[in-house]
Amino acid sequence: MGTSTRFTIALHILTLLASNRAQPLTSEYIARSVNTNPVVIRRLLGLLRKRGFVSSQPGNRGGWHLTEDPDAITLADVRRAVNEGSPFAMHSQPPNPACPVGRNIQAALTGVYAEAERTMEAHLARTTVGTLLRSVLARRRK
Amino acid sequence: MGTSTRFTIALHILTLLASNRAQPLTSEYIARSVNTNPVVIRRLLGLLRKRGFVSSQPGNRGGWHLTEDPDAITLADVRRAVNEGSPFAMHSQPPNPACPVGRNIQAALTGVYAEAERTMEAHLARTTVGTLLRSVLARRRK
DNA sequence: ACGGATCGTAACTATGATTGTTACAGAAGA
DNA sequence: TCTTCTGTAACAATCATAGTTACGATCCGT
Numbered sequence: 001m002g003t004s005t006r007f008t009i010a011l012h013i014l015t016l017l018a019s020n021r022a023q024p025l026t027s028e029y030i031a032r033s034v035n036t037n038p039v040v041i042r043r044l045l046g047l048l049r050k051r052g053f054v055s056s057q058p059g060n061r062g063g064w065h066l067t068e069d070p071d072a073i074t075l076a077d078v079r080r081a082v083n084e085g086s087p088f089a090m091h092s093q094p095p096n097p098a099c100p101v102g103r104n105i106q107a108a109l110t111g112v113y114a115e116a117e118r119t120m121e122a123h124l125a126r127t128t129v130g131t132l133l134r135s136v137l138a139r140r141r142k
Numbered sequence: 143m144g145t146s147t148r149f150t151i152a153l154h155i156l157t158l159l160a161s162n163r164a165q166p167l168t169s170e171y172i173a174r175s176v177n178t179n180p181v182v183i184r185r186l187l188g189l190l191r192k193r194g195f196v197s198s199q200p201g202n203r204g205g206w207h208l209t210e211d212p213d214a215i216t217l218a219d220v221r222r223a224v225n226e227g228s229p230f231a232m233h234s235q236p237p238n239p240a241c242p243v244g245r246n247i248q249a250a251l252t253g254v255y256a257e258a259e260r261t262m263e264a265h266l267a268r269t270t271v272g273t274l275l276r277s278v279l280a281r282r283r284k
Numbered sequence: 285a286c287g288g289a290t291c292g293t294a295a296c297t298a299t300g301a302t303t304g305t306t307a308c309a310g311a312a313g314a
Numbered sequence: 315t316c317t318t319c320t321g322t323a324a325c326a327a328t329c330a331t332a333g334t335t336a337c338g339a340t341c342c343g344t
Binding site for chain 2: 287288289290291292293302303
Binding site for chain 3: 004005006036037039040057058059060061062
């Protein structure tokens with residue numbers, strides 16, 4: 001299975017909201033920028049709302065807006081919010097416990113994987129939605 | 143799609159081969175330790191052979207054996223060998239080029255993702271198959 | 285030379301995650 | 315009250331992965 005695009009789409013959404021803090025944006029509008037279906041956007045926004053990054057307003061003239069400083073939202077926060085799993089997966093079936101390697105390989109790998117993930121997370125925590133917004137704006141040709 | 147288990151299985155295989163360097167192991171034998179089908183094992187061993195980590199001997203009394211020092215094979219090498227993709231995926235459909243954020247978000251993300259991957263790879267390069275083997279052996283109860 | 289054991293690989297199925305889509309009830313401003 | 319949105323369920327479409335069967339090619343040991 002390919003890696004999910006949720007993390008990327010969530011960052012796209014948050015960057016878009018960060019660049020339009022004056023008025024709420026509808027899932028329909030966001031979907032046109034991302035080039036997908038509004039329901040996909042609402043699903044992701046629901047996850048981001050759970051973490052308090054955005055809030056929604058139903059009804060006419062409703063929509064979504066950012067409720068935190070873009071520089072306070074790190075990419076590590078966003079990754080956690082959208083449930084991106086570990087980049088490492090163990091065996092789908094448990095290995096053979098009668099084999100010394102089979103019996104112990106998962107325990108040996110668990111620590112290595114956890115530390116590798118921590119390393120990556122620490123790196124992602126050094127970039128924020130604000131960083132992304134500035135990077136995007138610096139590239140635009142008006 | 144969930145993350146693939148190829149990396150984990152490849153490490154399991156290599157650790158098993160490293161612990162049995164005296165005689166070749168058959169895909170059948172390895173499959174019993176991993177608890178899967180021999181063809182799955184042969185497919186992975188084929189990828190590992192391309193990188194020169196293992197070699198195979200067809201025919202009666204054939205099988206597979208390690209051709210490199212376990213301490214010379216890093217987890218980063220193995221990960222590359224089995225084609226684990228990036229943990230980050232871009233949009234499946236290109237975002238809207240008429241939107242300033244849509245037009246530039248991928249360029250902004252590319253660098254961040256590449257650097258995060260490099261960080262993780264650098265970390266994985268610090269552990270080897272030899273490390274894993276010793277970790278596994280230290281846990282075994284004879 | 286034969287027989288059995290193994291690799292090498294194609295082809296197909298099964299499974300599961302993700303994404304996209306339709307549909308519709310509820311909420312809220314104008 | 316009408317229109318515009320959210321919120322969410324239900325379902326279809328797509329795709330990667332893993333598992334399985336099958337079978338030809340290879341090679342050791344006798």
